[in-house]
Amino acid sequence: MNPFRIMLLASSRQWRILPRSLLWLALGSSVAGAAEPSIDFTGVSGALQENLRAGLSLSTEPCSAPEWRIKRLFRRADEELDRAARALGYYRIKLEKNLQFKQPCWQATFNIQPGEPTRLNQVTIRIEGEAQDDAAFIKLLKATPVRPGSQVHHGDYETLKGEIETLAAEHGYFDGRFIRRELKVEPATDQASVILHYQSGQRYRIGTLVLDQETYDPELLARYLKINAGDPYDAAALATMHRALADSGYFELVSVKPDYQGAVDGRIDVRVELEPIKRTAYRVGIGAATDTGPRLSLAYDRRRINRFGHSLQSKLTLSSVDSSLGVEYLIPMQRPHIDQLSIRGGYRELDTDTTTSDTATIGLRTLGMRGGWNETRYLDWVSEESIIGDETTSATLLVPGVSWARTTADHRMQPRQGSRLNLELRGAHESLFSDASFVQLLAAGKWIQPLGKGRLLLRADTGVTFASTFTELPASYRFFAGGDQSVRGYGYQSLGPQDTDGTVVGGRYLLSTSLEYEYPIQGAWSAALFVDAGNAFDGWSDGLKRSAGVGLRWRSPVGPIRLDLAIPQDRSQDSFRIHFSMGPDL
Structure with missing residues (x-):
């Protein structure tokens, strides 16, 4: 036989055998890499077992550690376990131990007799x-x-x-x-x-407390102070003062500096350095949503009008569906970082597929806290002209109301767990300078809970109207459903009672719910599955509209951006709808 041919045959056989050998080698390496050491304790449980394991150097060694190192640490185990047991009051433990080297990894067992605790x-x-x-x-x-x-x-x-x-x-x-x-x-x-x-010795007291600023009236800033000259030193009270001044919106920088080195006769001087915030601020925003289309917002804030902390906020929002202009004058009250008096005025123009309305509002509000809730009491004078279907409504209302809101979240931009709750009661009466009488109760909530690697989001909105003549109410006081913040398989404000021409005219009641599961897929991207149900109606028996769909989420630098594909249960108008929206989850 040709020697050259014999060599080729041998090489051929080797190449046929080599891949199989490599396969077994790879599998063996994979099994060894996946294996973990076995360290078992008997005779102990609970906190004692956890502390014994934490104090054992051997517990940090992988399967790949050399045998000599495992044996050395195993010999040291008696001393380490005794020390770990003493930390919890067991001073006379007895132990038996065993170490074996078997495939795929080494195993150690410890039989502990802890004895009576000290x-x-x-x-x-x-x-x-x-x-x-x-x-x-x-x-x-x-x-x-x-x-x-x-x-x-x-x-x-x-x-x-x-x-x-x-x-x-x-x-x-x-x-x-x-x-x-x-x-x-x-x-x-x-x-x-x-x-x-x-x-302890003596308790030091505050010597002088100086607020280093010349911008605001000292009497205004004194309302923020929970500690004064002569009071016992209290770090928590100083921290509360710092937080209140920082949250006031008056200052760019707040620095509290107790003079520990210069303390004399048990007194510590405290100097608070305050850097005023810029007097004027401008903001420009560009956004978009399926319900309102492209949106442009311009804001002008006069953060400091006088030495008494008065401020002015104004905002102009422009879109093809919902445009508004609002101006608000804020006056701090006794608790200036919590309580405020607001005088506001505004104009809004709404143009949807079902309604058109022009609303002018002048109002007075008080803002404060009650039992952990943000409470707002208000009195609004409202003049509104609206066209709903073929019906034109013109109304002037004097509307008193009160609302409560509370939001909790473990993270402001992307909460894994949190909730938002809003309650509002409002109404008007013909005997009090109003063209209609009504009472409305509104409630809205959203809850976010972790579920596996993703999040479960539950939302609910409801509203109830009590009115003798509902048709006299303008569009802004009627309920509509549908849209990217409601039942997503339907158009914006396209759900509700209809007139004889089939035009949605709004209802007395509102109910809208949503269940959504969001799962991270890569980096800042997540996918979502959701089911929505809701409607606006004049009777609770009118039934709910439903939709379901999928969505894509992106945690952008400016906040969450959402893209949803929703399929409605009733496909007489649309087979599906695509919704785009952005804004915080809570």
Whole structure:
């Protein structure tokens, strides 16, 4: 046989065998890479087992660690486990251990007999000095788990010492120190004792409190202060003052500087440096949504009109469907960062497929907080002319109302969990300078909850109208459904009771709900599935319209942007609708 041919045949056989060998090698490497060491504890559970595992250096070693290193750390395990057990009060543990090297990885077992835990038979905690009668220290000592009869826990003991020192610093006991701090353990009797003796010394007070600014009336800024010259030093009160001044909208920079080094006779001077915000601000916004089309907004704010904190806000919004102009004059009240008096005026022009309206409003509002809710009380004079189908309505109303709103979120731009709730009650009466009498109750809510890697979003809106002559109400006080913030399979405000010509004229009642699941797909992009249901109607038995669809989400630098494809249950008007919108989730 030709030697050259024999060589080729041999090479051919080798190439036929080699891929299979490589395959087994790759599989073996994959299994070894996927395997994890086995470290099992018996005889213990709960917090003790967790602390033993955390204190074991062996638990951090992978399968690929060399055998000599595993054996060395295994020998060290007795000392490490004993130390970890002592931290939780177990001073006489017994253990049996075993180490094996088997495929695909090494295994270690530890059989622990923890014995009886050591308990505190004596706890002496003494606070002397002015802090002895301080309510904050009394509360701290009542809440501590370091007490007679409790199991020895070195972490609780160290935490208590740190909390005493931290609280002393926060409350101005700057000369405080521990005279004695002991944790004594008698393993033979399973008993221990704690002695903590803290001498707080005097509590420092605020010497002078200077607000370094010349822009605003001192009496206005004094309303923000929860601490004054002569008061006991309180870091929490200073932080509250800082936050209130920073949230006031008056200042670009707020810096609170206690002069610890210059403290004399137990008094600390505090200087608050305030840099006023720019007096005038302009904002330009460009957006788009399916309901309103392209939108341009221009805003002008006069942040400081006078030394008393008065300000002016104005905004012009232009779109082919909904355009408005609003001006608002704000006056701070007794709690200026919470309570405000607002005088406002505005004009709105709405032109949808079903209605056209021109509305002028002049109003007075008070803004404040009540039980964690933002509360707004208002009195609006409203003049509106609207065309609804073939019906023209002209009405002048004096509308008092009150609304409450609350929003909570774990993240402002992209919350994983949060909620938004709004409630409003409003009405008018013919005997009070109005052309119609009615009462309306509106409620809206949105909830976001994590579900797996994605988010579950639930939204609900409802409204109820009580009116003897509903047809006298203008368009802005009637309910419509449909659109990118309602039932997405239908056009903007295209759902509601209809007249004899089939034109939607608005209803007494509103109900709109949505269930959506959003799942991240890559980077800032997410996909969504949703189901909507809702309608506006004159009777609750009129039935709901439904739609379902899919969506694409992008967390852009300016906020979430949404693109939805919705298919309506009733396809007499549209087989599907595409909605584009942007804005915060809550």
